[in-house]
Amino acid sequence: MTDTMLEVAFDYPQLQSIGLNQTVVNQLYTLDEQPALPAALLRVTEIQRDCLTLHDGHEEHNARVLPRLAEALHARATALAVGDWVIAETNALGERWVCQQLPPATHLARRANDGRRQPLASNVDTALLVMGLDMDFNPRRLERYVAFTRAAGVTAVVVLTKADISPDAQDKQTLLQTRLPADTPILAINGLDAATRQMLAPWLGAGQTLVVLGSSGAGKSTLTNTLSEAEMQATGGVRKGDGRGRHTTTARSLHRLPGSACIIDTPGLRTWRPDTDEAGINAGFDDIEQLAAHCHFRDCQHQDEPGCAVRDAVSPDRLHNYHKLIREARRGQQTALERKAETARWKAIGKAGAARSREKRGG
């Protein structure tokens, strides 16, 4: 058993500062294949097409993925993501090749419009779901982000930015409190203010990994910069003048924060389609799942069945959003034919509903 350990070099205290923990180390013992060349455990900090940046706890190295591993991941419809722990071999030329991925504890992905899966980040403890209190504000979109994050086993923290310039910040925050699962923290911040670091301190502990998600312009880079500030001062402000916050983020990358948490900055998400099935959506809407146990019918869809416990307790808009996500998730798993039938069925339900409300109005 210990042989496995000896073949893969790693500096635990150093790697701890970029998120290594004992769960990851335990995985090293489960590898069934020994690296053929000198190998080390590293963390993926950036991915640009074929070229990866890996961190060994001391410094960054460029690397590429061995075709064997790339094919194996492709066959499972996935790929490496920033935050992954990998084993890289170094050949005689000093080139690093990633030969294995340690199974990620958590993994966030999205479905592109063509149905392909795009990895967002791996081994994340907390997702900061960033939304501006300005035009960006959209409770439904936020509800989706929260559901997907929770379904992936990642803690969701809602960060509402631009509180300093939004007169109705308090109302919007209150509105979200009634819609989102009760144990979801909702913070309203000014991303440019250093006080934000104190507000987020509970999620920034040593060894923690965070990812920042949100639309373009929501304030992700501004927040990341503010959280990195202490480090930038300590290191002589190397990154201070590069104006990251003013540019559009184009690549995902992992940075170290003061206090040894890590943060993954991502480009704006225009749409985040669920890369999950029905069970995943249900896990994300756990309040609905719990109430559903009290519905009269075991297979209640919470539409217009009598004795539905969900319809009475959940806001109509939240329930509507839930149904929409369930439909999307089902659609993702259906064949084209099944899809057509399902669309027809929903159209019929919609028509019946419209007819019913016409009757009610006496029309």
Ligand SMILES: Nc1nc2c(ncn2[C@@H]2O[C@H](COP(=O)(O)OP(=O)(O)OP(=O)(O)O)[C@@H](O)[C@H]2O)c(=O)[nH]1
């Ligand atoms: N007043 C105020 N302005 C903010 C706040 N957060 C962000 N901004 C401003 O909003 C603009 C967009 O912020 P960014 O941090 O670049 O947004 P982003 O989410 O990183 O955008 P992309 O990189 O395109 O994904 C910038 O001009 C910021 O200065 C805030 O809390 N208060």
Ligand SMILES: [Zn+2]
């Ligand atoms: Zn029901």
